[in-house]
Amino acid sequence: MPVQRSFCRFCHANCAILVETEGDHVVRVSGDPEDPVFGGYTCIKGRQLPEAHHHPERLMASQKKTADGFVPIASEAALDEIAARLKALIDEHGPDSVAIYAGTYAFQNSAGVASAMAFAQGLGTRHFYTSVTLDQPAKVYTAFQYGQWQGGGHVFGEADVALFIGNNPIVSHYGPPGGLPPFSPSRRLRDAIEGGLKLIVADPRTSDVAALAHIHLAVKPGEDPALLAGMIHVILDERLCDEAFVQAHVDGLAELKEAVSGFPPAIAAARAGVSQADLVAAARMFAGGTKGSASTGTGPEMAGNGTLTQYLVSSLNILCGRFCREGEKSSIPRIFTPVTPRRAQVAAPMKLWGEGFAASRFRGLTHLMNEMPCNVLADEILTPGEGQIRALVSIGGNPMLAFPDQDKMARAVQSLDLFVSVDIRSQGVSARRSDYILAPLMCLERDDISSLSEWWYEIPYARYTEALIARPGDLLDEYEMLWELAKRLGTGLPLAGGLCPMDVCPDKQSFLDMAVAGCVVAPSQVRADSVDGRAVIYDDKHPIVEPAEPGHNARFDLAGGAMPAQLMAYGRDDPAAHGYPFRLISRRSRHRFNSTGGHLSALAAKRTTNPAHIHPDDLAGLGVTDGEMIRIASPHGEVHALAKASDALRRGVISMAHGYGDPDVGPDEVPMRGGSTNRLVCETSGYDPITGQALQSAIPVKVQRV
Ligand SMILES: Nc1nc2c(c(=O)[nH]1)N[C@H]1C(S)=C(S)[C@@H](COP(=O)(O)OP(=O)(O)OC[C@H]3O[C@@H](n4cnc5c(=O)[nH]c(N)nc54)[C@H](O)[C@@H]3O)O[C@H]1N2
Ligand SMILES: Nc1nc2c(c(=O)[nH]1)N[C@H]1C(S)=C(S)[C@@H](COP(=O)(O)OP(=O)(O)OC[C@H]3O[C@@H](n4cnc5c(=O)[nH]c(N)nc54)[C@H](O)[C@@H]3O)O[C@H]1N2
Ligand code: SF4
Numbered sequence: 171m172p173v174q175r176s177f178c179r180f181c182h183a184n185c186a187i188l189v190e191t192e193g194d195h196v197v198r199v200s201g202d203p204e205d206p207v208f209g210g211y212t213c214i215k216g217r218q219l220p221e222a223h224h225h226p227e228r229l230m231a232s233q234k235k236t237a238d239g240f241v242p243i244a245s246e247a248a249l250d251e252i253a254a255r256l257k258a259l260i261d262e263h264g265p266d267s268v269a270i271y272a273g274t275y276a277f278q279n280s281a282g283v284a285s286a287m288a289f290a291q292g293l294g295t296r297h298f299y300t301s302v303t304l305d306q307p308a309k310v311y312t313a314f315q316y317g318q319w320q321g322g323g324h325v326f327g328e329a330d331v332a333l334f335i336g337n338n339p340i341v342s343h344y345g346p347p348g349g350l351p352p353f354s355p356s357r358r359l360r361d362a363i364e365g366g367l368k369l370i371v372a373d374p375r376t377s378d379v380a381a382l383a384h385i386h387l388a389v390k391p392g393e394d395p396a397l398l399a400g401m402i403h404v405i406l407d408e409r410l411c412d413e414a415f416v417q418a419h420v421d422g423l424a425e426l427k428e429a430v431s432g433f434p435p436a437i438a439a440a441r442a443g444v445s446q447a448d449l450v451a452a453a454r455m456f457a458g459g460t461k462g463s464a465s466t467g468t469g470p471e472m473a474g475n476g477t478l479t480q481y482l483v484s485s486l487n488i489l490c491g492r493f494c495r496e497g498e499k500s501s502i503p504r505i506f507t508p509v510t511p512r513r514a515q516v517a518a519p520m521k522l523w524g525e526g527f528a529a530s531r532f533r534g535l536t537h538l539m540n541e542m543p544c545n546v547l548a549d550e551i552l553t554p555g556e557g558q559i560r561a562l563v564s565i566g567g568n569p570m571l572a573f574p575d576q577d578k579m580a581r582a583v584q585s586l587d588l589f590v591s592v593d594i595r596s597q598g599v600s601a602r603r604s605d606y607i608l609a610p611l612m613c614l615e616r617d618d619i620s621s622l623s624e625w626w627y628e629i630p631y632a633r634y635t636e637a638l639i640a641r642p643g644d645l646l647d648e649y650e651m652l653w654e655l656a657k658r659l660g661t662g663l664p665l666a667g668g669l670c671p672m673d674v675c676p677d678k679q680s681f682l683d684m685a686v687a688g689c690v691v692a693p694s695q696v697r698a699d700s701v702d703g704r705a706v707i708y709d710d711k712h713p714i715v716e717p718a719e720p721g722h723n724a725r726f727d728l729a730g731g732a733m734p735a736q737l738m739a740y741g742r743d744d745p746a747a748h749g750y751p752f753r754l755i756s757r758r759s760r761h762r763f764n765s766t767g768g769h770l771s772a773l774a775a776k777r778t779t780n781p782a783h784i785h786p787d788d789l790a791g792l793g794v795t796d797g798e799m800i801r802i803a804s805p806h807g808e809v810h811a812l813a814k815a816s817d818a819l820r821r822g823v824i825s826m827a828h829g830y831g832d833p834d835v836g837p838d839e840v841p842m843r844g845g846s847t848n849r850l851v852c853e854t855s856g857y858d859p860i861t862g863q864a865l866q867s868a869i870p871v872k873v874q875r876v
């Protein structure tokens with residue numbers, strides 16, 4: 171049986187794999203022990219790629235909704251019909267009547283998001299959405315308002331201290347820049363600790379990383395700003411910052427000092443629900459290191475005050491000077507990202523939203539760079555008027571399970587003139603509601619580059635994988651679908667390397683070369699340099715931090731975006747939500763990737779439902795036994811779940827995953843399907859005023875027996 175090298179795209183980690191095939195059948199996927207970064211590591215999800223590709227529910231043809239349900243349709247014919255309907259809408263209502271949503275699996279295809287954004291821009295619609303604004307938009311967009319160090323931040327591999335805030339990369343395989351890379355994360359973290367790394371974790375539950383931490387701060391959900399402000403208070407008070415760095419590069423220190431003056435350790439610790447001694451010890455431990463970053467995951471970004479939390483995390487790193495200096499190797503070389511200067515200087519603060527950016531009709535929210543916040547999608551569909559959305563093309567996403575306020579999203583989807591999903595199955599909660607499902611190639615059937623995972627590679631590592639098995643039937647790659655639609659509509663696809671040729675659809679390699687033009691090594695060159703599909707390491711392309719440009723005078727601005735004032739406002743306002751004594755927090759399921767994977771036998775065998783993890787003493791207080799069904803209600807909605815006793819949680823906290831459930835089925839299906847936490851979430855109150863991120867964690871809830 172032939173064995174070929176590739177990389178997994180079940181999730182963003184892109185583990186190096188060996189793929190055994192028999193004809194066009196994938197028989198086995200295992201880790202590639204020769205890969206210098208992954209060293210043979212895979213997880214249980216990735217090893218299910220053979221079943222995922224050949225599962226009986228996998229769509230082998232595109233589908234059209236008829237009165238009798240879905241019927242197969244040739245992809246060309248589906249594209250003709252979809253284009254004709256889009257054209258009619260655009261002619262009558264203008265391009266803003268069409269919205270594009272790029273979900274998780276648009277990101278897993280290295281041409282997915284670039285082609286989706288190009289399609290939206292070619293069309294001229296402002297309604298381009300991605301899952302980033304349901305996820306961690308503050309670190310992607312708002313951190314620029316305090317300035318960015320062009321030399322790069324400290325990476326995990328060189329750190330002697332690390333602070334993870336609401337991030338559990340052992341399960342999620344997601345570590346933000348400076349955090350734990352997803353390559354064999356558990357082993358890597360244990361090795362680092364054995365080698366002397368000091369680890370601090372802030373998480374309301376004893377997560378997998380918290381269990382290994384030297385200091386675990388079991389912060390109250392949503393109170394990370396108090397914790398971080400308290401730590402900064404200690405660092406400033408005890409003069410533990412990198413004073414030379416601060417003097418040379420930082421403005422706004424006085425404003426930050428004033429803002430944290432309301433958070434002396436005793437007050438900060440009380441508000442954050444941790445011991446004062448632990449808070450002080452954590453501040454000293456973090457500042458006492460020589461290298462290493464503070465980083466956040468989804469938890470605190472979703473728990474309200476995401477932008478403020480990100481500001482305080484940026485401040486910690488800036489105060490402690492956790493950046494690569496002149497003459498050092500710059501962190502995270504990145505081969506497929508446009509080349510940027512690597513200098514020992516601050517890139518001037520930038521504002522990537524607000525005035526001058528395309529505006530939504532709702533809540534004063536605007537584009538964040540090129541995308542509209544997901545917060546407004548349902549309202550932009552449901553509300554008549556100029557710019558109302560009438561057609562939605564969802565690429566590799568599941569808005570019915572991922573967006574706030576499930577019932578509202580159901581009404582929105584229902585009211586569309588046209589709903590198109592690009593999805594591998596028709597059973598999904600969103601796919602099922604679509605007028606057309608365009609069936610895409612799956613990862614082992616397409617070429618890709620390792621662009622999605624490259625912010626984690628601490629060395630200049632790059633991959634180009636070819637398709638390993640033939641294209642089934644007339645299925646298309648996402649970028650081909652969007653090219654075909656643009657061709658039919660007579661619009662263009664503007665890419666980094668210029669307009670995509672519209673006479674013949676380029677092959678994937680050419681498309682990728684255009685999509686990442688200006689990067690360090692072009693995808694076609696990486697492909698040529700690769701031996702048998704192995705990774706290529708471009709050691710000579712590891713940038714060294716150059717000196718600052720003469721006369722460069724941009725500095726970090728810790729007063730940027732009026733964040734100190736926001737911190738003071740947070741300090742004044744300590745809302746105890748009456749009648750909702752618990753906080754429901756987000757988590758990831760080890761055996762799924764958001765809503766993907768529940769249909770695969772090995773993953774389903776591990777878990778079907780979406781348990782509500784809760785402290786045994788809380789269960790006892792409620793008179794509920796382990797495994798019993800409970801009803802969880804927020805001010806906005808309710809969900810049912812099976813209670814699961816867990817002493818990994820602090821009291822008063824319930825921990826559940828998203829991506830489960832179905833609004834059409836009742837509580838009796840909960841044991842087999844789980845419930846959707848987005849029934850508890852509302853996008854019109856408690857959202858982040860800049861990114862629109864809804865309160866998807868730290869949700870005030872009450873619990874009842876059923
Ligand atoms: N197996 C698997 N892997 C995944 C996914 C999946 O569904 N399954 N999803 C993928 C996606 S889309 C993403 S974005 C990443 C996310 O990756 P992570 O951000 O690492 O996600 P989690 O593993 O949920 O870790 C978040 C942690 O935040 C904690 N938390 C919740 N609320 C708060 C709070 O208010 N404050 C603090 N300090 N902590 C809090 C939770 O207890 C949890 O341990 O994971 C990706 N990887
Ligand atoms: N309450 C709450 N809500 C949340 C979160 C939370 O923690 N709590 N997390 C948020 C986060 S971090 C994210 S990223 C979003 C995710 O939001 P989405 O991306 O909208 O949701 P997914 O469940 O990942 O949807 C993936 C879809 O892709 C399909 N799919 C699977 N494989 C393929 C493939 O190979 N190709 C294509 N084209 N499609 C495929 C699946 O069938 C599924 O329908 O959800 C967000 N929503
Ligand atoms: S961690 Fe992600 S990329 Fe690696 S094997 Fe698992 S699913 Fe695949």
Ligand SMILES: [Mo]
Nearest residue numbers: 301304305306
């Ligand atoms: Mo995500």
